[in-house]
Amino acid sequence: MSIAENIPENIAAVRQTIAQAAIAVGRVADDVQLLAVSKTFGPDAVIAAAHAGQDAFGENYLQEALDKMQAVRTQRPDLKLTWHFIGPIQSNKTRAIAEHFDWVHSVDREKIAQRLSDQRPESLPPLNLCLQVNVSGEASKSGIAPGELLPLARAVAEMPRLRLRGLMAIPEPAESLEAQRQPFRQLRELQSQLAAQGIVTDTLSMGMSADMEAAIAEGATIVRVGTAIFGKRDYAK
Ligand SMILES: *Cc1c(COP(=O)(O)O)cnc(C)c1O
Numbered sequence: 001m002s003i004a005e006n007i008p009e010n011i012a013a014v015r016q017t018i019a020q021a022a023i024a025v026g027r028v029a030d031d032v033q034l035l036a037v038s039k040t041f042g043p044d045a046v047i048a049a050a051h052a053g054q055d056a057f058g059e060n061y062l063q064e065a066l067d068k069m070q071a072v073r074t075q076r077p078d079l080k081l082t083w084h085f086i087g088p089i090q091s092n093k094t095r096a097i098a099e100h101f102d103w104v105h106s107v108d109r110e111k112i113a114q115r116l117s118d119q120r121p122e123s124l125p126p127l128n129l130c131l132q133v134n135v136s137g138e139a140s141k142s143g144i145a146p147g148e149l150l151p152l153a154r155a156v157a158e159m160p161r162l163r164l165r166g167l168m169a170i171p172e173p174a175e176s177l178e179a180q181r182q183p184f185r186q187l188r189e190l191q192s193q194l195a196a197q198g199i200v201t202d203t204l205s206m207g208m209s210a211d212m213e214a215a216i217a218e219g220a221t222i223v224r225v226g227t228a229i230f231g232k233r234d235y236a237k
Helices: 003-024 043-051 062-075 091-100 110-119 146-157 177-196 212-217
Strands: 033-037 056-059 082-085 103-107 127-132 162-168 203-205 222-225
Touching: 003 033, 003 043, 003 212, 043 062, 056 062, 062 082, 062 091, 091 110, 103 110, 103 162, 110 127, 110 146, 110 162, 127 146, 127 203, 146 162, 146 177, 162 177, 177 203, 177 212, 203 222, 212 222
Parallel strands: 033 056, 033 222, 056 082, 082 103, 103 127, 127 162, 162 203
Antiparallel strands: none
């Protein structure tokens, strides 16, 4: 009854959904990267997904992620995986994030970006970074307000050890496809506005298990999918 047994089938189904959603709006399936959100699932789940061809993983909780990376590396040193940090970031966590991750999606303050840049080891390429935006209708306290995005993006774009890749959002759940699309459209428009100011980026990190099709319709280049791949999360464990 292990959920891990279904991981290859689930990944195939998600890839199919992504491809159909992309083709439906005249996009190419390969332009949408699948980020497998493995939080609360163990190294075995990551390895099972890797066997199904998945190489990018998203994590929210630093210590859990570091333990998991270590376990995966020990069991399968041959796997070449990339790790994306997608959770809220406290200042005292920036060093470990800068040292162990390839991407960070959840930066919404200049101070955090500055620390990540200062702490990114010279031996590694610049840290890929998305700014998290609090798009309309979001109750969460995470994410910078759209009106404050431009000065933050300007500052981050100048930081030597960061590579500003784009924007990320986690909209409130909505039922209809049209309602789901609205905040994703807003994020895409913000990216265009940055480009018009000379800050050109290539990434829109948006869409999760319940709304990836809406996000792809609005231009998502990375969808962050947990439940549809690994099953329901059990936070009580
Ligand atoms: C947990 C999480 C996801 C995955 O959500 P699912 O609904 O399980 O697909 C995506 N993005 C972020 C930021 C998350 O915290």
